[in-house]
Amino acid sequence: MELNKAASVVTKVGPWAWWLSWWRRQSPNRQDRFANLAPVAAVVLFLAAIASAFWYLRVEEIAREQEAIKRDVEYAQQRLRLRLLERQEQVMRLARDVSNKEIRTDQFLLRAEALVQQYPEFLSLTWIDDRRRIVANQSISSISPSQQLRAGTVLKIGETESHFSLARDLMQPIYGQLDAEADRDTQMSVLQLHTPLTSDQGRFSGVILAEYSMEGLLRYGIPTEVLAKYAVALQDGSSRLLAGQVIPERIAMWWLLPGSDRRNNDYEVPVSPVGNDLVLRAQAWRTSQGLVGSGLFWLVNVLSGMTAWMLIGNWRHTRRRLQAQKALVAETNFRRAMENSMLTGMRALDLRGRITYVNPAFCQMTGWNEADLVGAVAPFPYWPDQDRELLMKRLEEEISGQHSAGGFQVRVKRKNGQLFDSRMYVSPLIDATGKQTGWMTSMTDITEPNRIREQLASSHERFTIVLEALDASVSVAPLGSQELLFANKLYRLWFGQNTEGHLRLVQEAGAYSGEQASEDVDDLAGLPTESLTVASPGNAEIFLPDLGKWLEVRSRYINWADGRLAQMVIASDITPRRQAEELAEQQAERAQNASRLITMGEMASSVAHELNQPLTAISNYCSGMISRIKTQQVNEEDLLAALDKTARQAQRAGQIILRIRSFVKRSEPNRTLSDVSAMVNESLELAEIEMRRRNVRLTHHVAARLPQLMVDPILIEQVLINLMKNAAESIDSAQRPSGQRQVELRIVPKQLGQQSVVEFSVSDTGQGLPVEDTERVYEAFFSTKVEGMGIGLNLCRSIIESHQGRITSENLYNSAEVTGCRFSFWIPVETD
Numbered sequence: 081m082e083l084n085k086a087a088s089v090v091t092k093v094g095p096w097a098w099w100l101s102w103w104r105r106q107s108p109n110r111q112d113r114f115a116n117l118a119p120v121a122a123v124v125l126f127l128a129a130i131a132s133a134f135w136y137l138r139v140e141e142i143a144r145e146q147e148a149i150k151r152d153v154e155y156a157q158q159r160l161r162l163r164l165l166e167r168q169e170q171v172m173r174l175a176r177d178v179s180n181k182e183i184r185t186d187q188f189l190l191r192a193e194a195l196v197q198q199y200p201e202f203l204s205l206t207w208i209d210d211r212r213r214i215v216a217n218q219s220i221s222s223i224s225p226s227q228q229l230r231a232g233t234v235l236k237i238g239e240t241e242s243h244f245s246l247a248r249d250l251m252q253p254i255y256g257q258l259d260a261e262a263d264r265d266t267q268m269s270v271l272q273l274h275t276p277l278t279s280d281q282g283r284f285s286g287v288i289l290a291e292y293s294m295e296g297l298l299r300y301g302i303p304t305e306v307l308a309k310y311a312v313a314l315q316d317g318s319s320r321l322l323a324g325q326v327i328p329e330r331i332a333m334w335w336l337l338p339g340s341d342r343r344n345n346d347y348e349v350p351v352s353p354v355g356n357d358l359v360l361r362a363q364a365w366r367t368s369q370g371l372v373g374s375g376l377f378w379l380v381n382v383l384s385g386m387t388a389w390m391l392i393g394n395w396r397h398t399r400r401r402l403q404a405q406k407a408l409v410a411e412t413n414f415r416r417a418m419e420n421s422m423l424t425g426m427r428a429l430d431l432r433g434r435i436t437y438v439n440p441a442f443c444q445m446t447g448w449n450e451a452d453l454v455g456a457v458a459p460f461p462y463w464p465d466q467d468r469e470l471l472m473k474r475l476e477e478e479i480s481g482q483h484s485a486g487g488f489q490v491r492v493k494r495k496n497g498q499l500f501d502s503r504m505y506v507s508p509l510i511d512a513t514g515k516q517t518g519w520m521t522s523m524t525d526i527t528e529p530n531r532i533r534e535q536l537a538s539s540h541e542r543f544t545i546v547l548e549a550l551d552a553s554v555s556v557a558p559l560g561s562q563e564l565l566f567a568n569k570l571y572r573l574w575f576g577q578n579t580e581g582h583l584r585l586v587q588e589a590g591a592y593s594g595e596q597a598s599e600d601v602d603d604l605a606g607l608p609t610e611s612l613t614v615a616s617p618g619n620a621e622i623f624l625p626d627l628g629k630w631l632e633v634r635s636r637y638i639n640w641a642d643g644r645l646a647q648m649v650i651a652s653d654i655t656p657r658r659q660a661e662e663l664a665e666q667q668a669e670r671a672q673n674a675s676r677l678i679t680m681g682e683m684a685s686s687v688a689h690e691l692n693q694p695l696t697a698i699s700n701y702c703s704g705m706i707s708r709i710k711t712q713q714v715n716e717e718d719l720l721a722a723l724d725k726t727a728r729q730a731q732r733a734g735q736i737i738l739r740i741r742s743f744v745k746r747s748e749p750n751r752t753l754s755d756v757s758a759m760v761n762e763s764l765e766l767a768e769i770e771m772r773r774r775n776v777r778l779t780h781h782v783a784a785r786l787p788q789l790m791v792d793p794i795l796i797e798q799v800l801i802n803l804m805k806n807a808a809e810s811i812d813s814a815q816r817p818s819g820q821r822q823v824e825l826r827i828v829p830k831q832l833g834q835q836s837v838v839e840f841s842v843s844d845t846g847q848g849l850p851v852e853d854t855e856r857v858y859e860a861f862f863s864t865k866v867e868g869m870g871i872g873l874n875l876c877r878s879i880i881e882s883h884q885g886r887i888t889s890e891n892l893y894n895s896a897e898v899t900g901c902r903f904s905f906w907i908p909v910e911t912d
Contacts, residue, residue, distance in 0.1 A: 113399075119391045127384040145345050145364055152306050153347045153362045160301035160360065161352050167202070167290070168253060168273060168353070170195060175275040175288040178207065185216045192218035201296035203270060208235060209286040212244065229289075247274035248284045257316060257357060269294040269314075269322040271358070294323035302360075310362040315348075317357050327363045425523035428509055433458055433479050436518060445502070445525060447495030464493045478506050478519060489526065500527045553631075553651040555582040558644045565646055574627060585649050589620035589633040621654065630658040698726050751883075753788040754796075756827055756838060762793075763800040764825075767808075771823065776808045780825040786838060787829070787909045791883050796907075799876045800825070803842040803903050806873075810846025810901065820845045830906060837885070841904040848891040848898035880905045 103111065174191060177183045183191065185207070192205035196218055204219035212235035219229075229235070235244070243256035254274045271292040279285040294314050302312055313324030327346060346363035419426065425442030429435060438453045446453075446462040453460070463471050471490060477483060487505040494500070503526050509518040547554055553571040557564050557579050564579045575581020620633045631651045640646045705714065705722050760782055771778045789796075807823045823844050830839045880887045887905035891898050 117395065120388050120395070123384050123388045123391070127381065130380045142345060146347070149310065149345060149347045149362060149364050152309065153349055153360060156302045156306045156312070156362070157349045157351055157360050159303055160297065163301040164353065167199060171273055171275050171288055171290045172253065175277055178288065179278045179285070188216050189218050196220055201292050201300055203291040203293050204229065206289040207286065208289055210284055243272060243274045244287060247276045247287050251276050251284065255353065271297065298323045306362070310364055312362045315359045315361055317359065327361055427521045427523065428518055429521065430518040431479070433475060435460070442523060445523065446492060462492050464491055464499060467491055500525055501530050502526060551653070554648070556640070556646050556648045557582045558640065558646045565640060582649055585633050585651055586635060586647065588622040589635065629653050630655045698730055702726065751790050751792050754791050754793045755788055756786045757782055759793045759796050760800070760825070760827060763797045763804070767801050767804040770805055770808055774808045774812050775818065776811055776821045776823055778804070778823050778825070781827070783828045786827065789838060789907050790910045791907060795879045799879055799905070800840065802876055807842055807844035807846065810844055814847035816845055836909040836911070837906040838909060839904060839906040841902055843892065843900060843902040845900040848901045849889060880907070883907050
């Protein structure tokens with residue numbers, strides 16, 4: 081819509097009138113800018129036109145040169161192709177004569193020698209049979225003996241293998257390249273022609289290998305007029321130079337400065353019959369300076385540049401003047417806005433003490449406007465009546481220059497009569513010439529900071545009261561110093577006013593946790609060099625004989641109010657708790673011993689039956705010997721045999737009594753490195769008595785090479801005997817038939833996460849545990865047996881957990897039917 085209106089306006093009033101009207105509507109600054117830019121734009125357009133003309137002429141010249149090099153390269157490619165085809169025909173005639181057996185080896189050498197001498201591009205002609213054995217070879221004399229293919233030798237597998245096989249499979253001439261890095265250590269690139277030989281039956285019988293020198297092909301196959309006009313090179317498919325001169329790659333942005341570099345004017349074409357593996361590339365020698373080398377072009381550039389530079393300089397000078405004026409106005413407005421938006425009140429006094437300036441913040445603080453304050457002399461209207469003498473003295477000191485750099489605090493009266501606290505800072509007022517014209521005073525309302533400071537002081541007092549009333553000793557001391565920064569009432573009661581108690585607590589706690597007791601402090605960093613680099617040991621419990629107390633010590637590093645690194649130590653009295661723990665340990669030990677006695681009491685009938693057998697045997701042996709001695713029907717050998725059997729039965733009874741005695745004897749817990757197999761054997765000998773009485777079969781499996789455990793063996797044996805006895809009782813209660821009365825004990829190693837453990841499991845074929853009582857079987861005085869006391873499994877769990885292990889139970893199922901129960905516990909293996 082607007083474009084249509086503008087077009088209609090232009091049509092009515094004419095283009096010149098429209099441009100004149102648009103020019104008059106612009107501001108003077110914009111008119112000056114356009115007037116200065118117009119000559120510069122004209123010069124730039126003139127320079128662009130000249131550069132475009134030169135560029136167009138250079139493009140036309142490059143196109144002609146490119147057409148010429150294309151024509152000459154294709155002509156050279158045809159010449160080289162014809163030469164290769166002629167040599168190929170001669171080699172094929174030689175191969176045909178060899179296949180027809182028209183020539184022998186000596187005749188082959190004569191004809192090959194003639195070809196090599198006649199055509200300088202030939203390096204060698206070689207007759208190779210189907211087994212890659214060299215029959216004959218004719219090479220030029222310039223090839224060293226180490227580089228020749230000797231007759232009678234076998235061609236290496238890696239050398240020309242693919243070309244040889246391709247000629248055998250296709251039964252036609254095959255071209256291939258031999259690089260300068262080939263196995264024969266030749267220093268030149270070689271083109272090979274493999275011409276197949278056939279036998280009388282038409283089968284493959286070998287090849288005639290013709291080797292061409294790439295340099296010879298380039299020198300004798302390319303016309304001399306092409307070599308004189310261009311830089312010519314033979315390259316492979318990957319643009320690697322085989323012969324000729326090195327030709328650099330093309331420039332991607334050649335159109336930017338056409339003709340500025342010769343690398344743009346080149347052409348390449350593949351050489352037949354070799355194909356894309358051999359490329360002929362040529363580049364024209366540079367014959368003209370191009371656009372960059374034209375003197376007229378540079379003269380026009382220099383003149384245009386000087387004109388544009390002078391016009392731009394004049395335009396920039398005018399623009400800088402306008403910018404300076406704008407900056408001056410903006411700076412003035414900015415400073416005025418900054419003064420008006422400051423929250424700090426500003427007041428200026430002349431040398432006689434009269435107010436010459438106040439900012440809006442000062443007026444807002446006092447409630448007086450600028451007209452009431454500017455020009456006023458002391459006493460000022462914002463001075464409280466009761467502080468006039470003090471404020472007058474402050475003003476005299478201010479005018480005389482006797483002011484403190486930290487400022488001073490005074491009370492100020494608002495216009496409504498309200499008072500507030502303020503802090504004033506005074507500094508000399510210096511003008512642009514460096515002369516002092518008065519004093520500048522800044523005023524800040526500090527009523528709220530004063531209130532906060534009073535609250536903080538009150539809070540600190542309450543905090544100190546709380547610390548003084550704590551039941552724990554609290555002390556703070558800097559690292560590497562004997563100064564005590566803080567100590568509460570209980571600390572002073574225990575240790576006094578010095579740091580000896582603090583250091584003693586740190587030392588005792590460090591010795592308890594196995595760390596270094598004393599802290600070395602780095603002089604440069606002010607940090608401890610040991611404790612801050614290791615993990616915190618946690619709480620430490622120590623005993624102080626002089627106080628007769630057990631203390632729980634906790635420490636941490638804090639930054640003190642003055643920035644120093646300090647250590648805070650909190651010591652709590654835990655003597656009642658330790659005494660309760662010791663009493664609980666004694667009660668647990670008594671309970672364990674009582675459990676063993678109860679277990680043996682329950683097994684008394686089985687033990688009596690077990691002891692009755694050896695005692696009956698001893699009685700029978702003794703009665704038999706007495707009767708035979710009386711009748712004098714005994715000899716010495718029978719008597720010794722009967723006494724030996726009697727001694728073995730007595731030893732058997734004594735071992736049973738000894739094991740029972742060691743099991744029920746009360747002793748202090750003694751954890752040692754114990755062998756698992758020994759503990760299991762001791763447990764089995766006592767448990768098998770109960771198993772035989774209840775007609776239960778006991779099987780066990782102990783894994784080989786189990787590690788030793790740091791345990792109390794008597795306690796672990798107690799757990800195993802209790803679990804096996806419970807299993808036998810469960811089978812007996814379920815009244816299982818003889819084939820299903822079985823208890824299995826398995827001890828195997830296991831890995832739980834990163835921890836190695838030994839797992840003990842006791843499985844039975846009894847009635848299992850009630851589902852609702854699965855979680856309660858370990859509770860004290862809870863039992864699923866009618867006559868049970870409910871302390872067996874509770875003690876078992878306490879014993880296992882005291883060894884840092886865990887005990888679990890689960891029912892065994894066959895479909896939905898409970899077929900038994902399994903109790904398992906594991907004990908960790910301690911690693912160094």
